[in-house]
Structure formats: C-alpha cells, structure tokens
Amino acid sequence: MSCLILGVFKRRGCVGAGVGVRSLASVPSLPSAVADFVKGAVAECQPARVHVVTGTAEETAGVLAGLEKDGMVKRLPKYHNCWLARTDPKDVARVESKTVIVTKHQRDTVPIPSPGAKSQLGSWLSEEDFQKARQERFPGCMAGRTMYVIPFSMGPVGSSLSKMGVQVTDSPYVVASMGIMTRMGTPVMEKLAEGAEFVRCQHSLGRPLPLKAPLVSSWPCNPEKVLISHLPDSRQILSFGSGYGGNSLLGKKCFALRIASRIAKDEGWLAEHMLILGITSPQGEKRYVAAAFPSACGKTNLAMMKPAMQGWKVECVGDDIAWMKFDSQGKLRAINPENGFFGVAPGTSMKTNPHAMATIAKNTVFTNVGETSDGGVWWEGLEPPAEGVSLMDWHGKSWTPGDSTLCAHPNSRFCTPAAQCPIIDPQWESDEGVPIDAIIFGGRRPEGVPLVYEAFNWRHGVFVGAAMRSESTAAAEHKGKAIMHDPFAMRPFFGYNFGDYLAHWLSMETRPGPTQLPKIFHVNWFRKDPVSGSFLWPGFGENARVLEWIFRRCGREREDEAARRSMVGWLPQDGSINVQGLAGDVDMAALFDLPKAFWEKETQELRAYFSQQVGADLPQQVGAELDALEKRVRN
Ligand code: SAT
Ligand code: MN
Numbered sequence: 001m002s003c004l005i006l007g008v009f010k011r012r013g014c015v016g017a018g019v020g021v022r023s024l025a026s027v028p029s030l031p032s033a034v035a036d037f038v039k040g041a042v043a044e045c046q047p048a049r050v051h052v053v054t055g056t057a058e059e060t061a062g063v064l065a066g067l068e069k070d071g072m073v074k075r076l077p078k079y080h081n082c083w084l085a086r087t088d089p090k091d092v093a094r095v096e097s098k099t100v101i102v103t104k105h106q107r108d109t110v111p112i113p114s115p116g117a118k119s120q121l122g123s124w125l126s127e128e129d130f131q132k133a134r135q136e137r138f139p140g141c142m143a144g145r146t147m148y149v150i151p152f153s154m155g156p157v158g159s160s161l162s163k164m165g166v167q168v169t170d171s172p173y174v175v176a177s178m179g180i181m182t183r184m185g186t187p188v189m190e191k192l193a194e195g196a197e198f199v200r201c202q203h204s205l206g207r208p209l210p211l212k213a214p215l216v217s218s219w220p221c222n223p224e225k226v227l228i229s230h231l232p233d234s235r236q237i238l239s240f241g242s243g244y245g246g247n248s249l250l251g252k253k254c255f256a257l258r259i260a261s262r263i264a265k266d267e268g269w270l271a272e273h274m275l276i277l278g279i280t281s282p283q284g285e286k287r288y289v290a291a292a293f294p295s296a297c298g299k300t301n302l303a304m305m306k307p308a309m310q311g312w313k314v315e316c317v318g319d320d321i322a323w324m325k326f327d328s329q330g331k332l333r334a335i336n337p338e339n340g341f342f343g344v345a346p347g348t349s350m351k352t353n354p355h356a357m358a359t360i361a362k363n364t365v366f367t368n369v370g371e372t373s374d375g376g377v378w379w380e381g382l383e384p385p386a387e388g389v390s391l392m393d394w395h396g397k398s399w400t401p402g403d404s405t406l407c408a409h410p411n412s413r414f415c416t417p418a419a420q421c422p423i424i425d426p427q428w429e430s431d432e433g434v435p436i437d438a439i440i441f442g443g444r445r446p447e448g449v450p451l452v453y454e455a456f457n458w459r460h461g462v463f464v465g466a467a468m469r470s471e472s473t474a475a476a477e478h479k480g481k482a483i484m485h486d487p488f489a490m491r492p493f494f495g496y497n498f499g500d501y502l503a504h505w506l507s508m509e510t511r512p513g514p515t516q517l518p519k520i521f522h523v524n525w526f527r528k529d530p531v532s533g534s535f536l537w538p539g540f541g542e543n544a545r546v547l548e549w550i551f552r553r554c555g556r557e558r559e560d561e562a563a564r565r566s567m568v569g570w571l572p573q574d575g576s577i578n579v580q581g582l583a584g585d586v587d588m589a590a591l592f593d594l595p596k597a598f599w600e601k602e603t604q605e606l607r608a609y610f611s612q613q614v615g616a617d618l619p620q621q622v623g624a625e626l627d628a629l630e631k632r633v634r635n
Helices: 021-025 032-045 057-069 127-137 172-181 186-193 251-267 299-303 354-359 458-466 498-510 540-554 588-592 596-617 620-634
Strands: 049-052 073-075 083-085 099-102 146-154 163-169 199-204 227-231 236-240 270-272 274-280 286-292 313-318 322-326 332-335 340-344 365-367 370-372 413-417 434-442 452-454 469-471 483-485 519-523 563-565 570-572
Touching: 032 146, 032 163, 032 186, 032 199, 057 073, 057 083, 057 172, 099 127, 127 227, 146 172, 146 186, 146 251, 163 172, 163 186, 163 251, 172 251, 172 340, 172 365, 172 413, 199 251, 227 251, 236 251, 251 270, 251 322, 251 498, 270 498, 274 299, 274 322, 274 434, 274 540, 286 540, 299 313, 299 340, 313 332, 340 354, 354 413, 434 458, 434 540, 452 540, 458 498, 458 519, 458 620, 498 596, 498 620, 519 540, 596 620
Parallel strands: 049 146, 083 365, 099 227, 163 199, 199 236, 286 434, 434 519
Antiparallel strands: 073 083, 146 163, 227 236, 270 322, 274 286, 274 313, 322 332, 332 434, 340 413, 365 413, 452 519, 452 570, 469 483, 563 570
C-alpha cells in the first residue's frame, strides 16, 4: 500500500513531504488544529493516501487528468480547459429528504409542527441517532482511495467578512469543483496556521475499494445511504453518499447557508440565499441590491442581466449567496462568499444570459449536460446544433432534437470561475463588501402576485419574506409543480429554528447604533395569463425596468412618489414603470391586478402554514402583519 501525503504544505518551520498515513500522529506539515481534524478523519475513514491540496494550476491539471483516466470527466476539445462529467442518474440533485441538522433539542433546529404535521422547515436528528448513522457510514468508507484535504475560504482570503473551512473528501471531482467555487489552497492554510477558526467538513462518496458492485457511469456514490448532516454547535458538516452539487461542495449550501446562518445569528449578521448586483443609472448613480429566489428561479440570469433599456448597467457581485453585516455607519454591507457560479445550464443562452455564455467558454466543468459531436456542450434552450453535428444526451446516448426524453438533465450545471464573468462588479472582492440599498424577494407565482410591490416598512418586509411561496423546481428531488412555501428562499437552508430566524431579522430594526435599513420589495416575473397560460411579462433583460423602479424608490424623497398604497404594499403608480421600447403587447393592468378571492385564499393558506409549521415560535409581530394583511384584503 502506498501511504503518502501527496501534497506538500510548505511553511517556514514545517516539513511536509512524504508523511505516511501511519505516521499521521504527527502530521508536521499541517497547522495543529487542522492536523487533529485530519487525523480523526483518517482514523475513521481509512483512506490509502492523503493529499493536502495546495491549489496550484499544475495540481488541478493533475486532478483533472486523474478524473479523465477514471472515466469520470471528458475533455471538451471545442473549448479551452472545459470538462464534462456524467453522474450516476441516481445522483443528480440536492437530497433534501436526507439533509439533517443535529442539535441537542429538536426546537433548536425546527419549530415543533402541530400534531400530525411534518416540519417543512428542516429536519432534526438527535445526537444519538446521528452517532448511529455516522457509525453505519463512515468507518472505512475511503478504503483504497485518496483523502484530499481542502483548505478553503468563503469570501476573499483575509476579509473581515470571510470564514474558512477545511473539507476532507475522497472525490477528486469535488476538489476540481471546490477550486472553482471557493478560494482554495496554500494561502488559506497559511491563515489557518495563524490559528484562525474553521468549519470542519467531512465528505465521502461512500464507495470504498475494492468495489462490491460496479459503478454506474463511472460515478462513485451510494444513493441508498445518502446523509448530509450539520452540527451547528461544533461547526461541523458530515456528508455521505453523494458526489453532486450542494450535497458535496460543502462550502456552498451546507457551510455558507446552514452553518453560516447559525454563526450569523450568534454574531449579529445575516447569511442569505441571495444574489447581489450593482445597477448604475444613465446619470452614473450606482446602487446595490440583494435578491432572494428559490433555487432554479433565474437568480443567475438576474445577477448577470443585460438591461433592455439604453444607458442602464448591471454588474454582478454574486448569483447565489450573500453574507451581510452592518458597518460602523449602520449601512448593510454584503459579500459574495463564493468564487464561482454553479448555475443551471438548461435555458441559458445568448438570448437569456449572454454574460453567462461568455463566462462558461473556458475553465468550466459541466455536469449532466448534452454533448455535441464536435466536442462541445448542448442543452435545451440553446440554438439547434449546426448542420452535420450530432448529439449525445446526459447519459451519453445518441439523442436527436424531438426525442421524447431531455438531452440535458433539468438540474445539469456549469461550474465556472466568477472572475471570468464579463460584467463582474469591480467591487466584487472588496474586503468591506458592497452597500445594500434594497432587498428583493421573489418566486415563481403563476397567479395573483403582482410584478412588483414594496413593503410598507422593515417589519412588513420580514413578513413578506416569511410569506414567500414558489412553484417547485428541479434543483432538489421534488416532483411536479406544486406551489411550495419557501420563506426567504431559505426553506432547505435554515441552520436553526425558523421562528428564531424571523426574530433575528426583526431585531435588525432595534439594533443599537445607527442603522440604515434597506428597503424591501417583492417581485414576480412568472405570472401567467389565466386563459392562454402564457407568461404576462417577458422577463430577462426587461426585468431591468422593475429594477429601475426599485432604484428610484430607494432614492425617493416623498413616500408616495411613483407609488400607490395597495393591500399588499406600495405598487407602482400607473405609468411609473418605464415601458418605452418594451417589445410586444404587455398587459400592465393584468400584471398588477390584485384578485380579492386569490388573496383571501393566500392569507388563509398562510395562516394555516404559520400555525402548523411555526406555531409558538412565530414572532408576535409577524402574526400581527398577517392580521393586518387579512384586514386590508377584507376591506
Ligand atoms: O445546492 S446546489 O448547489 O446543488 C443547487 C441549488 O440548490 O442551487
Ligand atoms: Mn441556490
């Protein structure tokens, strides 16, 4: 057996090369807290080798070459340094039903649902059951494989808003992806050597060698045993059985949302499922907004949009996660803790998101998309391939447009460096973050919910976030198109009791010191004509018209300027949304209609949801906002 630490972490006073797994007792090359963590993981998972990831280009090239040799990725010769991975068809999305938070008491994790109801706001596992589940999974799970040790930073290395983690994993695909999605390698290890805290992330595919059964698509995973567990009290993540997306790139949803939301509550800031964009007016005035939408609702498209109106400019800070903290002047400042985009491929095209298309043209790992015979990628929503070019679907089988199956999996993704985005914001890596003027909530609502409205105040805005609902998408394992409650777009990502989360948001209003709270809005690009079933609003670049209204509301002097009071909040005054040059016939009246019967049903549904799901943990202010909405709907 070869027992070598393959990577070398060189630091003054450290000797790192050639340390065997058996002699890990000393691991002289690693900072001591990291060494303790790695030693524990090695003892439990029993890998054949340990490789400390340094993050150099040569190392990444070596990891990709190894993946290619094992048939896990394929080079895409049409582009520069692009790769295609095909997963086991049983490992294609986040598995919410196998995602748990482990705390002493159930109520630390979720509000206790009413008798007979199951919590939709997270899954609690007792410490005892977790220990049992861990015992059934991790011992010996990396036998015969290399354990990679990935030091990573969420946020620019050294920024006061950043946090660090160390992930051990037996998946080289995860190493390649973490190298894109996070700042990874030696500079982070150097910070850790100064004694900085870190989140302990342990990940295994759960397929030790020799294999007991053949792999599917050369993709090791263990779907029957998937468990993604979080221990917020001790800042640990243990993920088993899946090699895909948010299940395995532990810096993303597991750390930057679930664990970070809990850290943020303890430390007085916010970790949210939000894109961040900067918008500049033709006069050169710039504002930043953060926007929360459920997974696969077009966050990446909005974050990189090309405004339809002349003279306006949008720049992208992040497309998925925002960490926000008040500065000494009381302004909310946000960073994007990620370093790349893990975006949904289908539907991305030159028409819907030309900036994403430019971003993914090099250095990108694609997963579960279709492949063209000239060595490129293809998915639903792209132009048909050129004459003479044939296609393979995401299973690697020959596929022809018009076939009854899909060419790309609906949750197929590109994993691409954020720095390659042609409209990346000049401030995207700023240490102090960008100042946020507006927070936008939204979802896919085919009925009843207007294109845009503004909350009356912070407290009402918190209620609007709590009341969010959206049609389900392919980002997780849900089937069908049910309208699901997805408060703050955080339903799958809360790291602690949602009632406490609401109280934390409400407390921003009464925090000590100066505070300039952002304004809160709700948008819905997805309303449909009830007769034809077609979308009422063209979306994409035209959404900038709504951003323009929001922009003006943030700078307004008079409360009723460009807006009128309605039962749901401030609506744009007739004519105050710029529709000049808007292509086609858009029925603005239908987009802003507030059907009384719909809102009566919506408030009833919300009351039932709050009482069944949040119960005694619902802050009284949120209940009072629902009463007030009900009253406005009735009158
Ligand atoms: O969690 S993933 O990163 O796999 C996808 C998502 O939900 O946005
Ligand atoms: Mn997301």
